[in-house]
């Protein structure tokens with residue numbers, strides 16, 4: 001890992017101008033979250049290796065990052081040439097790879113953002129045998145850390161979707177996490193221009209422990225025939241001020257990710273009624289209706 005950071009530069013600057021806690025970041029998983037994390041890490045001056053299973057997936061990830069950067073640039077810069085330079089500089093800091101092994105030897109921080117499946121995550125950490133702060137939605141960090149040898153350098157970073165827009169980062173320590181590691185993860189959050197909060201290594205941390213049961217109760221409400229999908233979404237947007245209703249948000253997060261979260265919780269806490277599986281969610285995932293990413297979820301989307 002890199003030396004401790006000396007100071008922070010809050011606004012966008014080139015890597016040469018910033019003093020970040022980490023210089024080079026490896027992000028494993030180039031899906032919704034990994035792409036967003038790689039984008040923000042690069043736009044805040046880090047060099048980034050983005051790793052996924054094959055180059056087709058990585059091509060899609062880089063396309064998505066480019067489009068998202070163009071949206072950010074439009075908002076950030078009045079001068080189109082400055083916006084174009086920002087996009088080009090940021091893209092130039094991201095390289096891609098299909099194996100993490102080559103990247104981790106020269107990286108300062110590894111962030112895992114692959115599918116929400118404990119066995120898959122543990123297998124990856126066994127392969128890495130290194131430090132890899134984890135972007136899990138719901139799996140206790142301690143359970144994933146079982147596969148890591150150097151647990152003092154292990155911690156949880158929970159980003160939110162879409163990463164470029166959501167200001168929060170949950171930073172989770174396990175008993176074995178050293179103070180130095182925890183402090184550096186908090187510093188990394190600041191470098192990424194996020195507000196950090198911390199909590200115990202409990203299921204769903206703060207946000208998902210409250211948000212996911214709410215989203216699932218919306219699904220159960222529709223399963224019971226109490227209200228329609230559209231009316232629940234309208235109600236929560238106009239009556240509770242949420243930017244998206246629970247069904248729009250479920251499609252945005254990914255119904256497979258929602259199911260992974262719920263399956264993990266219901267297996268570990270079978271007596272908690274908030275974590276009960278949903279047959280509607282199970283059926284939709286089995287049909288490949290995963291939300292925006294598959295072109296259909298609770299709503300249809302243009303592919």
Ligand SMILES: C[C@H](O)CC(=O)SCCNC(=O)CCNC(=O)[C@H](O)C(C)(C)COP(=O)(O)OP(=O)(O)OC[C@H]1O[C@@H](n2cnc3c(N)ncnc32)[C@H](O)[C@@H]1OP(=O)(O)O
Nearest residue numbers: 068069071072075137159160161162164165208243244253
């Ligand atoms: C399950 C996990 O473990 C945890 C989670 O992540 S839970 C999910 C947490 N996320 C949320 O709750 C998201 C809730 N939704 C929102 O906050 C908003 O709907 C939203 C920010 C996603 C989009 O905002 P909205 O106003 O609805 O749409 P839109 O007009 O397209 O976007 C607003 C601005 O955000 C920007 N934006 C949206 N998505 C973006 C992206 N991926 N990249 C860059 N910019 C983006 C747009 O460019 C737009 O900028 P502008 O206002 O200057 O035009």
Ligand SMILES: NC(=O)c1ccc[n+]([C@@H]2O[C@H](COP(=O)([O-])OP(=O)(O)OC[C@H]3O[C@@H](n4cnc5c(N)ncnc54)[C@H](O)[C@@H]3O)[C@@H](O)[C@H]2O)c1
Nearest residue numbers: 029030031032033034052053113114115116136137161253
């Ligand atoms: N979707 C959300 O809103 C959200 C928000 C916060 C956290 N998370 C968490 O972030 C993680 C990733 O979620 P996502 O929504 O980006 O999923 P996603 O399905 O969009 O992406 C997962 C990516 O991981 C890749 N992958 C799988 N196994 C791999 C391996 N062994 N090596 C390299 N790449 C591999 C897949 O090819 C895929 O591109 C999950 O743990 C999820 O719970 C998701």
